[in-house]
Amino acid sequence: MWIIITRKHLYNLAIIILSILILLVLSQIFFEDESSIVFNTTPKGYVVLIIDDFGNHSNGTKEMLDLGIPITAAVMPFMPHSITDAKAAQDADLEVILHLSMEPNQGKKEWLGPKGITCDLDNNEVKCILYDALEEIKFAVGINNHMGSKATQDPRIMKSILEVAKEKNLFFVDSKTSPKSVVWKTAEDLDVPCFTRDVFLDGTKDINHIKKQLLSLGDIALKKGYAIGIGHVGIEGGKPTAEAIKFVYPYLRDRGIHFITITELMKILDK
Numbered sequence: 428m429w430i431i432i433t434r435k436h437l438y439n440l441a442i443i444i445l446s447i448l449i450l451l452v453l454s455q456i457f458f459e460d461e462s463s464i465v466f467n468t469t470p471k472g473y474v475v476l477i478i479d480d481f482g483n484h485s486n487g488t489k490e491m492l493d494l495g496i497p498i499t500a501a502v503m504p505f506m507p508h509s510i511t512d513a514k515a516a517q518d519a520d521l522e523v524i525l526h527l528s529m530e531p532n533q534g535k536k537e538w539l540g541p542k543g544i545t546c547d548l549d550n551n552e553v554k555c556i557l558y559d560a561l562e563e564i565k566f567a568v569g570i571n572n573h574m575g576s577k578a579t580q581d582p583r584i585m586k587s588i589l590e591v592a593k594e595k596n597l598f599f600v601d602s603k604t605s606p607k608s609v610v611w612k613t614a615e616d617l618d619v620p621c622f623t624r625d626v627f628l629d630g631t632k633d634i635n636h637i638k639k640q641l642l643s644l645g646d647i648a649l650k651k652g653y654a655i656g657i658g659h660v661g662i663e664g665g666k667p668t669a670e671a672i673k674f675v676y677p678y679l680r681d682r683g684i685h686f687i688t689i690t691e692l693m694k695i696l697d698k
């Protein structure tokens with residue numbers, strides 16, 4: 428049986444092919460998976476989350492490791508779980524930094540824990556403690572301070588610490604526990620990459636307060652381009668902090684904020 432192809436048939440065929448092509452294009456737009464949409468979005472700001480006081484396997488450690496969000500684990504050296512917490516953080520693909528215990532203006536010396544950096548140490552003693560600490564927290568790519576309102580005001584102490592940071596190719600994040608901190612100036616003189624904390628997230632178990640702090644961290648990121656927040660495991664935060672991060676994370680991501688590590692921020696800022 429012969430089929431006669433008329434001009435009308437060809438016209439209908441062209442319409443069908445065109446319709447199929449349009450449907451294919453539309454399906455690409457509407458059914459693109461979420462991850463590729465996020466990937467294609469230009470970031471409106473960056474947030475770095477640093478979680479202090481790892482090293483004690485304390486409250487919230489497991490919850491932080493399980494978040495699946497790129498946080499930075501600041502691990503205290505010379506503690507019962509320093510090495511295991513650092514290893515667990517690395518296994519969870521988190522960035523690890525050394526959380527160096529430094530003398531505060533107020534408070535007791537024993538709060539520093541073993542081998543804290545006090546202002547009565549000579550330069551060599553400061554450097555030896557730092558070498559020992561970095562020997563323990565081998566995966567550390569940077570340093571931040573635990574307490575340290577007195578030691579971060581001391582140019583001699585900060586110079587000793589930052590000289591080791593330079594030698595080992597590490598960045599320093601000033602937790603900014605003192606408004607008179609000389610960290611930024613000293614790091615600039617030595618040409619060590621340096622960052623400053625914008626927001627403390629917790630210091631409380633009140634989850635609503637921690638959520639508010641995370642939101643203001645997002646606001647700073649949108650204004651300044653990036654923002655660094657510090658939270659804690661243990662008595663200063665722990666589980667409520669992990670829960671608040673989990674809750675606020677999708678909201679901030681929807682506002683165009685990308686969560687990154689300090690190492691990634693350094694690349695973005697070309698530091």
Ligand SMILES: [Zn+2]
Binds near residue numbers: 480
């Ligand atoms: Zn701390």
